[in-house]
Structures are given as C-alpha cells and as structure tokens.
Amino acid sequence: MKNKILLVDDDVDILEILRYNLEKSNFIVETASNGIIAIEKALKFKPDLVVLDVMMPEMDGITACEKIRELPELENVIITFLTARNEDYSQIAGLEAGADDYIDKPIQPKVFVTKIKSLLRRRLNTEQNDIITFNDITIEKSKFKVKFQEKEVKLARKEFDLLVLLLSDPGKLFTREEIMNRVWKDDSFVGDRTIDVHIRKLRQKFGENLINTIKGIGYQSKEQ
Amino acid sequence: MKNKILLVDDDVDILEILRYNLEKSNFIVETASNGIIAIEKALKFKPDLVVLDVMMPEMDGITACEKIRELPELENVIITFLTARNEDYSQIAGLEAGADDYIDKPIQPKVFVTKIKSLLRRRLNTEQNDIITFNDITIEKSKFKVKFQEKEVKLARKEFDLLVLLLSDPGKLFTREEIMNRVWKDDSFVGDRTIDVHIRKLRQKFGENLINTIKGIGYQSKEQ
DNA sequence: TCTACTAATTAATTAATTCTTAATCATAAT
DNA sequence: ATTATGATTAAGAATTAATTAATTAGTAGA
Incomplete structure (x- = not known):
C-alpha cells in the first residue's frame, strides 16, 4: 500500500x-x-x-x-x-x-x-503494533496490560490511555490541548488540573523520570 | 503440543x-x-x-x-x-x-x-479448534460439553457462549460491546447488567479467579 | 395446550473504583 | 517580587460493577 x-x-x-x-x-x-x-x-x-x-x-x-x-x-x-x-x-x-x-x-x-x-x-x-516497550515498561494494548520491571501494574482507564499516548511517540511533546483531545476526547470539558493529577499517578507508578513537564505547553516522555 | x-x-x-x-x-x-x-x-x-x-x-x-x-x-x-x-x-x-x-x-x-x-x-x-483447554477447564464446543476439575459442568447457552468467547483468547480483553455483539449477536437489545449476571454465574461455577474485570472497559480471562 | 421447569433478563440495592475538583504549596519565568 | 503555571493532596462526585431477588421468556414433556 x-x-x-x-x-x-x-x-x-x-x-x-x-x-x-x-x-x-x-x-x-x-x-x-x-x-x-x-x-x-x-x-x-x-x-x-x-x-x-x-x-x-x-x-x-x-x-x-x-x-x-x-x-x-x-x-x-x-x-x-x-x-x-x-x-x-x-x-x-x-x-x-x-x-x-x-x-x-x-x-x-x-x-x-x-x-x-x-x-x-x-x-x-x-497503530498496528499491539506491544509498546519503553525501557522497563511493556504495554500490551489489546490486553490492557502494563508491566513495569517485570511486575504487572494496574492502571485505570484514563491513566492507561494517557500512558499509551505519551509512549506511542517517545520524546514527542504533547500539548495539553492535544492530550485533552486524545485522552478525554469530546468528554465534557474538564479542568486542566485533571491532566496534572493523572500525570501524577503515572509518575507514582512508574517513577519520576518517565515524564517531562514542558512548562506552559505540555508533557513528553523521555527519549528512549 | x-x-x-x-x-x-x-x-x-x-x-x-x-x-x-x-x-x-x-x-x-x-x-x-x-x-x-x-x-x-x-x-x-x-x-x-x-x-x-x-x-x-x-x-x-x-x-x-x-x-x-x-x-x-x-x-x-x-x-x-x-x-x-x-x-x-x-x-x-x-x-x-x-x-x-x-x-x-x-x-x-x-x-x-x-x-x-x-x-x-x-x-x-x-483455526476452528473444537476443543479448548484452559487450566482445569476443558470445552468441547461441538458437543456442548464443559469439564471443570474432571467433573462435568452444566452450562446454559449464553453462559457457554460467553465462556467460549473469553477462553478463545486467554488474556485478551473483550469490551462489553464486543461481548454484546458476539454472544448476544443481533438479539434484541439487552441491558448491560445482563452481562454482569452471566459473568457472575461463570464465576460461581468456575471460581472467582477465572475472569478479570477491567472497569470501564470489559472482561478478560486470566492469562494461561 | 397446559404444566413445570430452566434460562434469561431486568430491577433494585450495594459496593467498589475512578475521575474530577478544590485548596494549598512549590517553582520557574518575567 | 510578582505572576503564572504546575505539583500535590485529599475529599467527594460520578461512574461502573457486583449481587440478589424478582420477573419474564422459553422449552420439553404430559
């Protein structure tokens, strides 16, 4: 094609x-x-x-x-x-x-x-790869499974979507707006702090070094 | 094999x-x-x-x-x-x-x-595999027979279809929608609680550890 | 066709989890 | 120093599932 x-x-x-x-x-x-x-x-x-x-x-x-x-x-x-x-x-x-x-x-x-x-x-x-790996994180999208350092980690849906988004393109900067559009879709409009809180949860589960904050713009995963 | x-x-x-x-x-x-x-x-x-x-x-x-x-x-x-x-x-x-x-x-x-x-x-x-095995469950699809720990278990039709679906791909996450489409097909539209109740029955018959709930999304069998 | 039984669905309640907000604190930029 | 933005925490709203019981539908046999 x-x-x-x-x-x-x-x-x-x-x-x-x-x-x-x-x-x-x-x-x-x-x-x-x-x-x-x-x-x-x-x-x-x-x-x-x-x-x-x-x-x-x-x-x-x-x-x-x-x-x-x-x-x-x-x-x-x-x-x-x-x-x-x-x-x-x-x-x-x-x-x-x-x-x-x-x-x-x-x-x-x-x-x-x-x-x-x-x-x-x-x-x-x-798009077509079901498995995403990033350092010691492995995501199997179709199974909704995430492993971190060999251990399975339980994620809620928004956390999962956000993580998949950030790791789908390591190092890419995602603006808050883009994150909003792609994780929350056309869900009722939620406040900006909501993103922060979910980022927080990911950092708690995967360590402080996974996600960079680009102040005034958005977030990105570290380059692999 | x-x-x-x-x-x-x-x-x-x-x-x-x-x-x-x-x-x-x-x-x-x-x-x-x-x-x-x-x-x-x-x-x-x-x-x-x-x-x-x-x-x-x-x-x-x-x-x-x-x-x-x-x-x-x-x-x-x-x-x-x-x-x-x-x-x-x-x-x-x-x-x-x-x-x-x-x-x-x-x-x-x-x-x-x-x-x-x-x-x-x-x-x-x-492949059309007639026999599915999963831990101590054995299903013979064409005969509509299910054994659990050597003993035969009687399942109603929907229970059977749901079990076969979930075990046809161990670990795969099936969304409620997918379950609806594949077990209930184009049957009259039934409420969401119906799925829960059937899941309940399977859990009663095969124990609480067979099926995971992924909240907000669907169900999956445990990985084999 | 009626009866008796089983299966399937719905309804209602409870329980659990997830999401969002609000409030406060911390930090970087100007 | 001031302002803007993000981090963090905890509370409670909202969503979703579990469970039980009741109702309805379906079916086989008399």
Missing part, C-alpha cells in the same frame, strides 16, 4: 524536487502552494503525511497545521514542518501547533526521504 | 540469543543463515512460525518470504520479519510480501517471545 504525501510550499522548485524524490521512492504525492489550498487538498486527498513550509503567503504553516489538527477526517495524519534554520519561529511553536516533527532547510533530498519513511514507520508502529 | 519456530538470520549471535529464549519458553527451534537454506529447512521442519531477517546474503528475507508463501505445504505458516529501524527496506514492503508482522531490531528478548506467543495464539483462534 503506497503512502500519500501532501507537500505544501510556496516555492515551486522545492515542490518539484521533493515530489521527484518521493515519487522515486514510490510515494503518491500531491502539492499545494499555500495553507488554504493545502487544507482543501488534504480533505480530498487524505494524505498520510503533510509537509508544511512554515513561511507562506495567505496562510502560514503553523496556522494551517492548527486547522488540519481540528479536522476529524484527518485525525491520524502526520505533520512535519519545513523550517529555515534561522527562522524565528521556534520549533516549540511548531510542536505546539501539533506537528510531529520538522525538517531543516536547506533540504537534502536523501535525508528528506529517509525522514519521511521513518516518520511513517513510527506511526505504523504505534 | 510444542510449537516449532524457524529462525533465519545471518548473524549467529542473534540466532543463539533467540534460540535460547524461545527454548526456555518451550518452543522447538530450528535455524538457518540465509533465505535459501531457510526454504529447505522449512520444507523439512514444517515450522508453525518463521522469523526472517530482512537483510541477508544469498537471498534476502523479503524474497524468501515470497517464496515460502508460494509453497502449498507451508500454507498456514506465520511469517514475521526482523527489521533494523533504519533499514531502507520499509516495513511496508515486508507486509506486502506476505508477512504477518515484523519485529524491530534491536531485539528485546522478552518482547520477542511475547510477540511470538501472541502471533501463535492469534492463529490458534482462527
């Missing part, structure tokens, strides 16, 4: 170079030249992954990213930014907007394709 | 580590160091499951996988790949070649064994 990639950049040359390299590696590629077109195309094309330039006319990449993240049809899409090294937009801003990764310009096509593949593989892992 | 595993990798160290761990878990293990030998051994040994390294001399894992899939004698064999995370062969290619799953290197022996077990279990279910 071929993966579909949507490339978004206002520079036609870049679009063509990337398209060429991705197609050579057997991806299906669609392109857009600004954020507004990107969203339209994304809805029709249903890409597995979107590459977004940060600086674009009409609608910049970060805004586009936020919009895409609000679309339920594209729930599982992977988003990665293209950032010029000196761009003032910090990477944190990008991650805050819900991106999964970013790629520095200037782009080296081989590195680019490798990165795309690895991002897709990472998702593949989390 | 012991399951037979064929390990295929050109790295002798890996073969030995995996062999050791699998044998410890009571599997019968055979090894091969490349795809060509693998096919020969597979034909003689008739393994239940083959673990194939992707990168090997002589014949790579993907090619070997395709060949094995063409052999009618090995129709039901399960194939799983070993893939290095950065290997350029994408896992997608592997699944396309007919693999059932893949395991990332570096391998953690525990995860590896767990995965092998779960793959074998998955197949066990799909």
Whole structure:
C-alpha cells in the first residue's frame, strides 16, 4: 500500500524536487502552494503525511497545521514542518501547533526521504503494533496490560490511555490541548488540573523520570 | 503440543540469543543463515512460525518470504520479519510480501517471545479448534460439553457462549460491546447488567479467579 | 395446550473504583 | 517580587460493577 504525501510550499522548485524524490521512492504525492489550498487538498486527498513550509503567503504553516489538527477526517495524519534554520519561529511553536516533527532547510533530498519513511514507520508502529516497550515498561494494548520491571501494574482507564499516548511517540511533546483531545476526547470539558493529577499517578507508578513537564505547553516522555 | 519456530538470520549471535529464549519458553527451534537454506529447512521442519531477517546474503528475507508463501505445504505458516529501524527496506514492503508482522531490531528478548506467543495464539483462534483447554477447564464446543476439575459442568447457552468467547483468547480483553455483539449477536437489545449476571454465574461455577474485570472497559480471562 | 421447569433478563440495592475538583504549596519565568 | 503555571493532596462526585431477588421468556414433556 503506497503512502500519500501532501507537500505544501510556496516555492515551486522545492515542490518539484521533493515530489521527484518521493515519487522515486514510490510515494503518491500531491502539492499545494499555500495553507488554504493545502487544507482543501488534504480533505480530498487524505494524505498520510503533510509537509508544511512554515513561511507562506495567505496562510502560514503553523496556522494551517492548527486547522488540519481540528479536522476529524484527518485525525491520524502526520505533520512535519519545513523550517529555515534561522527562522524565528521556534520549533516549540511548531510542536505546539501539533506537528510531529520538522525538517531543516536547506533540504537534502536523501535525508528528506529517509525522514519521511521513518516518520511513517513510527506511526505504523504505534497503530498496528499491539506491544509498546519503553525501557522497563511493556504495554500490551489489546490486553490492557502494563508491566513495569517485570511486575504487572494496574492502571485505570484514563491513566492507561494517557500512558499509551505519551509512549506511542517517545520524546514527542504533547500539548495539553492535544492530550485533552486524545485522552478525554469530546468528554465534557474538564479542568486542566485533571491532566496534572493523572500525570501524577503515572509518575507514582512508574517513577519520576518517565515524564517531562514542558512548562506552559505540555508533557513528553523521555527519549528512549 | 510444542510449537516449532524457524529462525533465519545471518548473524549467529542473534540466532543463539533467540534460540535460547524461545527454548526456555518451550518452543522447538530450528535455524538457518540465509533465505535459501531457510526454504529447505522449512520444507523439512514444517515450522508453525518463521522469523526472517530482512537483510541477508544469498537471498534476502523479503524474497524468501515470497517464496515460502508460494509453497502449498507451508500454507498456514506465520511469517514475521526482523527489521533494523533504519533499514531502507520499509516495513511496508515486508507486509506486502506476505508477512504477518515484523519485529524491530534491536531485539528485546522478552518482547520477542511475547510477540511470538501472541502471533501463535492469534492463529490458534482462527483455526476452528473444537476443543479448548484452559487450566482445569476443558470445552468441547461441538458437543456442548464443559469439564471443570474432571467433573462435568452444566452450562446454559449464553453462559457457554460467553465462556467460549473469553477462553478463545486467554488474556485478551473483550469490551462489553464486543461481548454484546458476539454472544448476544443481533438479539434484541439487552441491558448491560445482563452481562454482569452471566459473568457472575461463570464465576460461581468456575471460581472467582477465572475472569478479570477491567472497569470501564470489559472482561478478560486470566492469562494461561 | 397446559404444566413445570430452566434460562434469561431486568430491577433494585450495594459496593467498589475512578475521575474530577478544590485548596494549598512549590517553582520557574518575567 | 510578582505572576503564572504546575505539583500535590485529599475529599467527594460520578461512574461502573457486583449481587440478589424478582420477573419474564422459553422449552420439553404430559
């Protein structure tokens, strides 16, 4: 099954170079030249992954990213930014907007394709892999079982969902908003402290070193 | 009945580590160091499951996988790949070649064994096994007979179906919804408490340790 | 068809667990 | 030093399951 990639950049040359390299590696590629077109195309094309330039006319990449993240049809899409090294937009801003990764310009096509593949593989892992391991934690999702240092740990549902989310992509920063959306879904709106309390419980059960707080933004598991 | 595993990798160290761990878990293990030998051994040994390294001399894992899939004698064999995370062969290619799953290197022996077990279990279910055994419970589905500690136990229809479901995949978590769909099928809609009551009856007949409650989600039998 | 029995479901109560909130304390950023 | 944000704790609300008993449905046999 071929993966579909949507490339978004206002520079036609870049679009063509990337398209060429991705197609050579057997991806299906669609392109857009600004954020507004990107969203339209994304809805029709249903890409597995979107590459977004940060600086674009009409609608910049970060805004586009936020919009895409609000679309339920594209729930599982992977988003990665293209950032010029000196761009003032910090990477944190990008991650805050819900991106999964970013790629520095200037782009080296081989590195680019490798990165795309690895991002897709990472998702593949989390989606179809029933077993997640992280240091001495083993999660068997279908069995709802969690082991920590050989011993089985009992988790309540929200704790379990939160842990699975954080470990599904080690090192990725999850914003509070994203955590809210993905663990609490459309549940009645609950206060922010609720997340803290659940983080607390996970830390109690798995030690203080599992989860980092990124103040003002969210949480992440330590890189493996 | 012991399951037979064929390990295929050109790295002798890996073969030995995996062999050791699998044998410890009571599997019968055979090894091969490349795809060509693998096919020969597979034909003689008739393994239940083959673990194939992707990168090997002589014949790579993907090619070997395709060949094995063409052999009618090995129709039901399960194939799983070993893939290095950065290997350029994408896992997608592997699944396309007919693999059932893949395991990332570096391998953690525990995860590896767990995965092998779960793959074998998955197949066990799909085969129509008439007899299910679980600790001191024996079920003969076609005869509608259940024995517990040598004695025959009389079960009502729904009790029987529920027990068979739960034991068809020991340790698997069945959600209430799934139980509803599979035991009550499209029967008139019955309330949630009905499930509880049937669980109760099974616990009365087989003891309190057979079935776990996962609050908010469903039930599971204990792991065997 | 009626009867007697068994099975299945519901209802009602109790029990257990999980989730959320609120209040207070601690810490980092400006 | 002030402010904003997170950590922590404990309490109680809310959810969900266990249990028991009562009711209804289903079935086999006279």
